[in-house]
Amino acid sequence: MWVLGDRTQAPSGAGYALENRLAMSRVLPSLFRDTHVHRLARFFQSLRAGLNAVAPGDADTPRVVVLTPGPLNETFFEHAYLASYLGYPLVQGDDLTIRDGYVWLKSLVGLQRVDVILRRVDDNYCDPLELREDSRLGVPGLLEVVRRGNVAIANPLGSGILENPGIMPFLPGIAKYFLGQTLKLNSIATWWCGQARELNYVLANLERLVIKPIYRKPGERSVFGHQLSRAQLADWRARIKARPALYVGQEYESFSTVPALVAGGYEPRQTVLRCFMVARADGYTLMPGGLSRSAPQYGNMMISNQTGGISKDTWVVATEPQHPAIPAKRSSSLAGHGNALPSRAADNIFWVGRNAERAEGGVRLLRATIKKLFSNPDRDSPDYQLSLETLLRCVTSMTGTYPGFFAEDNESLLQSPEAELLAVVADESRAGSLANTVNRMIQSGYAVRDLWSSDTWRVIDEIEEQVSEARRLGKIGLWSMQEQMDQLITTLSAFSGLVMESMTRGNGWLFLDIGRRLERGLQLVSVLRTAFAMPQSEAAETRLLESLLDTSDNLICYRQHYRSNLELASFLELLLMDPNNPRSLAYQIARLQEHVGKLPREPSTRRISAEERLLLEASCLLNIANIDDLLNVSESGIREALDQQLSKIYALLAALSDTLTANYFRHGDAPQSLS
Amino acid sequence: MRYRVTHTTTYRYQQPVGLSYNEVRMQPRPCPNQQLLSSQLKITPLPCDYRTRTDFFGNQVAWFSIREPHREFVVTASSEVQIFPQPVQLDFSHGMSWELVKEALWNDRSEPLLEARQFALDSPFIAADAELAAYAQASFTPGKALIEAIHDLMQRIHRDFTFDPEFTNLATPLTTVLEHRRGVCQDFAHLAIGCIRSQGLAARYVSGYIETLPPPGKKKLVGADASHAWFSVYLPDLGWMDFDPTNNQLPGDRHIIVAWGRDYSDVTPLKGVIFGGQNHELKVAVEVENLGA
Numbered sequence: 001m002w003v004l005g006d007r008t009q010a011p012s013g014a015g016y017a018l019e020n021r022l023a024m025s026r027v028l029p030s031l032f033r034d035t036h037v038h039r040l041a042r043f044f045q046s047l048r049a050g051l052n053a054v055a056p057g058d059a060d061t062p063r064v065v066v067l068t069p070g071p072l073n074e075t076f077f078e079h080a081y082l083a084s085y086l087g088y089p090l091v092q093g094d095d096l097t098i099r100d101g102y103v104w105l106k107s108l109v110g111l112q113r114v115d116v117i118l119r120r121v122d123d124n125y126c127d128p129l130e131l132r133e134d135s136r137l138g139v140p141g142l143l144e145v146v147r148r149g150n151v152a153i154a155n156p157l158g159s160g161i162l163e164n165p166g167i168m169p170f171l172p173g174i175a176k177y178f179l180g181q182t183l184k185l186n187s188i189a190t191w192w193c194g195q196a197r198e199l200n201y202v203l204a205n206l207e208r209l210v211i212k213p214i215y216r217k218p219g220e221r222s223v224f225g226h227q228l229s230r231a232q233l234a235d236w237r238a239r240i241k242a243r244p245a246l247y248v249g250q251e252y253e254s255f256s257t258v259p260a261l262v263a264g265g266y267e268p269r270q271t272v273l274r275c276f277m278v279a280r281a282d283g284y285t286l287m288p289g290g291l292s293r294s295a296p297q298y299g300n301m302m303i304s305n306q307t308g309g310i311s312k313d314t315w316v317v318a319t320e321p322q323h324p325a326i327p328a329k330r331s332s333s334l335a336g337h338g339n340a341l342p343s344r345a346a347d348n349i350f351w352v353g354r355n356a357e358r359a360e361g362g363v364r365l366l367r368a369t370i371k372k373l374f375s376n377p378d379r380d381s382p383d384y385q386l387s388l389e390t391l392l393r394c395v396t397s398m399t400g401t402y403p404g405f406f407a408e409d410n411e412s413l414l415q416s417p418e419a420e421l422l423a424v425v426a427d428e429s430r431a432g433s434l435a436n437t438v439n440r441m442i443q444s445g446y447a448v449r450d451l452w453s454s455d456t457w458r459v460i461d462e463i464e465e466q467v468s469e470a471r472r473l474g475k476i477g478l479w480s481m482q483e484q485m486d487q488l489i490t491t492l493s494a495f496s497g498l499v500m501e502s503m504t505r506g507n508g509w510l511f512l513d514i515g516r517r518l519e520r521g522l523q524l525v526s527v528l529r530t531a532f533a534m535p536q537s538e539a540a541e542t543r544l545l546e547s548l549l550d551t552s553d554n555l556i557c558y559r560q561h562y563r564s565n566l567e568l569a570s571f572l573e574l575l576l577m578d579p580n581n582p583r584s585l586a587y588q589i590a591r592l593q594e595h596v597g598k599l600p601r602e603p604s605t606r607r608i609s610a611e612e613r614l615l616l617e618a619s620c621l622l623n624i625a626n627i628d629d630l631l632n633v634s635e636s637g638i639r640e641a642l643d644q645q646l647s648k649i650y651a652l653l654a655a656l657s658d659t660l661t662a663n664y665f666r667h668g669d670a671p672q673s674l675s
Numbered sequence: 676m677r678y679r680v681t682h683t684t685t686y687r688y689q690q691p692v693g694l695s696y697n698e699v700r701m702q703p704r705p706c707p708n709q710q711l712l713s714s715q716l717k718i719t720p721l722p723c724d725y726r727t728r729t730d731f732f733g734n735q736v737a738w739f740s741i742r743e744p745h746r747e748f749v750v751t752a753s754s755e756v757q758i759f760p761q762p763v764q765l766d767f768s769h770g771m772s773w774e775l776v777k778e779a780l781w782n783d784r785s786e787p788l789l790e791a792r793q794f795a796l797d798s799p800f801i802a803a804d805a806e807l808a809a810y811a812q813a814s815f816t817p818g819k820a821l822i823e824a825i826h827d828l829m830q831r832i833h834r835d836f837t838f839d840p841e842f843t844n845l846a847t848p849l850t851t852v853l854e855h856r857r858g859v860c861q862d863f864a865h866l867a868i869g870c871i872r873s874q875g876l877a878a879r880y881v882s883g884y885i886e887t888l889p890p891p892g893k894k895k896l897v898g899a900d901a902s903h904a905w906f907s908v909y910l911p912d913l914g915w916m917d918f919d920p921t922n923n924q925l926p927g928d929r930h931i932i933v934a935w936g937r938d939y940s941d942v943t944p945l946k947g948v949i950f951g952g953q954n955h956e957l958k959v960a961v962e963v964e965n966l967g968a
Contacts, residue, residue: 098696098740099724099740099742100723100724101724128948129696129697129698129946129947129948130698130946133946133948140696140948141696141740141948144726144738147728148726242804242805243797245796668693668694668950669693669950669951669952670950671948671949671950672948672949672952673946673947673948674686674697674945674946674947674948674949674955675845
């Protein structure tokens with residue numbers, strides 16, 4: 001076995017190894033029981049103990065955070081996975097701030113001191129004041145806190161220097177000099193070109209060596225001499241000669257193969273194994289396992305995730321049965337975060353809630369509209385046409401895809417609405433469209449990937465698939481989407497149900513449900529206003545009522561309740577005032593009032609919060625409203641009271657969203673470098 | 676010679692700045708021919724956290740953070756130094772050839788040479804490329820004494836390049852300076868260092884001040900001075916020796932050293948990360964007063 005390289009600053013892969021293992025043990029539990037496979041949990045316990053041990057001072061329970069470059073990073077999934085498994089908050093650079101010589105986490109309840117940072121950001125990017133000033137991934141002032149010994153970073157800043165492959169040929173000498181030992185695992189033969197003899201060897205044998213730069217840079221890969229043309233070889237020789245110290249030549253070894261399942265059969269694939277160690281006071285704990293990665297094609301020696309490598313669970317088999325380690329303290333929900341939920345995470349959760357609800361409400365209305373469009377027997381009656389047009393305008397106002405069906409000269413649009421409806425479903429680039437809303441929901445969800453259980457995440461994946469399926473079907477025609485809409489409603493409901501049942505009722509859940517209730521209230525108000533502010537014939541309104549009750553999943557409820565023909569007064573009663581109908585406005589406002597009352601606040605303030613004031617006003621407006629007044633048509637020919645009350649309530653709810661953002665999610669100004 | 680140097684940097688912001696982190700390298704460092712008599716740093720608004728330290732290269736650094744909202748940020752460094760003149764005239768034709776120095780630099784493991792070796796490598800602002808090597812070549816003819824080659828290089832830069840504060844800024848790459856033959860003292864220092872490194876030799880960047888003399892018969896204008904930069908080369912028999920390509924001279928007793936490093940990025944006088952502020956306006960005033968012998 002040859003060592004190909006060392007990863008010393010922020011090695012990725014341990015989380016993937018863990019995920020592979022958990023997936024395998026779920027699929028093949030009996031195989032694990034019978035083969036005595038060493039468990040991985042102990043390694044992660046050592047990691048947690050190691051992180052506690054490096055904490056400065058004598059904090060009993062040091063606060064550890066996982067610092068990630070963010071969701072755009074290719075290994076973000078692993079950062080989230082590890083953070084969730086270890087129970088540490090996942091943070092980005094601007095979730096942290098430096099004050100009084102310490103690092104603090106900007107959480108919902110104010111600043112919380114951070115003792116240890118598990119670092120997944122390259123060292124150069126960690127402090128824009130002293131290191132790369134163009135970095136937006138770090139924390140200005142972090143180096144000074146490290147210098148004062150007030151925070152520990154694992155692995156320490158600067159440890160990346162040991163990844164330099166130019167060191168490899170010197171390792172046997174280093175081991176002998178410092179430890180009086182020979183290496184237990186030999187490195188692959190490597191020649192550092194910073195020395196004359198080695199340089200000449202590499203230049204003379206370039207066509208059969210692997211050329212590596214001494215620093216890894218994004219986008220830079222190893223070059224295989226045997227794949228280069230004559231001209232390319234000459235080019236590389238010149239490049240190496242110009243700066244020999246920047247390159248090494250490495251022996252080109254054909255890697256061992258493992259069987260891989262390809263197109264239903266077994267085929268050999270070249271494989272590399274990544275092993276992991278964590279430091280203890282008296283040595284190292286080795287992960288009994290690792291991440292094996294194979295090339296996508298036979299004969300390919302360039303194995304990396306970016307080029308489509310496959311990863312495999314790797315077992316170390318024991319002679320004795322392996323007893324489960326004491327289970328690691330896991331937090332698949334928000335429990336591990338407690339009050340230390342970063343403001344940014346709360347912001348993202350809030351938007352997951354809002355966009356999930358926006359998507360669900362949107363699909364329901366779209367489904368009802370498409371149904372009406374394609375399956376109505378009396379499509380020639382003017383009442384049908386009127387109610388359809390109103391419904392189409394509701395689609396625009398609820399999704400916010402203006403001008404849509406409100407456009408001037410919209411006769412032709414209202415006559416053949418298919419293209420516009422398709423765009424509202426499938427046009428990702430259009431703000432408010434279903435595809436766009438679901439994308440935003442998934443983006444926000446991904447940024448707090450560590451907070452969702454694996455079941456929840458599977459449902460999120462499914463939502464994404466169903467939306468792309470709907471987009472694909474859209475090319476065939478609007479009518480073909482109906483079934484897809486049914487499925488999407490089921491999956492979106494599954495998401496809310498899972499979250500409802502599996503998330504701890506901490507601050508994270510509060511913000512999720514606030515987002516959801518707020519959005520549901522806003523949607524309801526805008527639909528009711530669009531549908532009924534302008535009175536129409538009773539027959540047209542009755543048809544509209546039916547579609548809207550269907551939309552809000554309230555048709556059955558309405559029939560049980562009123563056992564009567566559809567009429568607007570009872571409809572408004574049910575959807576505006578009924579405190580027991582989970583889709584009514586009164587219900588949303590009552591839940592919002594409960595939630596907002598539980599939000600963390602400055603303890604000194606006695607007065608009601610700005611959020612509470614807004615909701616109190618909305619609740620009063622709703623309570624004093626009288627159905628008869630609301631239905632009254634004024635001289636101008638519209639239901640003025642209904643229009644005004646609803647528009648006031650809409651403004652109050654919109655203000656609530658802004659106030660929450662200002663009070664809880666504001667990340668402050670973006671930093672800039674002075675020059 | 677004794678000098679008092681006052682270096683004032685003022686930032687005015689369009690919007691208030693609520694939080695800033697800064698690093699200042701404005702206090703003259705200790706070095707063999709220079710003694711710091713007194714030094715103070717005045718910062719407004721008052722920092723809430725302030726520490727000083729010596730950096731990797733031995734320069735004096737002040738690190739601080741300001742938490743008071745402000746629209747104007749002023750840093751004034753005032754120092755008094757005593758300069759002991761270096762022996763200026765040397766016989767340039769003697770001394771080790773540049774090839775021998777290069778040989779020693781890459782093979783000798785004595786501490787000063789190991790220390791010097793890091794200044795032969797590329798640094799953030801300086802990558803020694805083929806163009807720099809081509810320009811340098813005329814000065815590094817076979818067998819020439821290193822000190823003579825460097826002196827020749829300095830003279831050529833002074834002759835070939837035009838001092839033009841309008842042409843370059845901090846972001847101008849060295850290739851542009853070389854192509855257009857224009858720049859300021861920073862560019863010329865970077866250029867010379869790049870040329871020297873392209874030959875496999877070590878050179879470092881020096882920041883500081885220079886006493887400017889008024890035209891004969893005129894009174895010196897207050898605030899007419901500026902910060903200055905030049906370079907230094909390691910000579911195995913003499914140690915580090917400074918060269919000023921902007922003024923085509925070997926610094927004597929009119930150059931005041933503040934800091935040195937691989938290039939400008941190691942010795943930036945004032946660095947900062949601010950939150951808020953939007954656009955800003957920057958004013959720098961330097962005054963070098965000669966206090967006599």
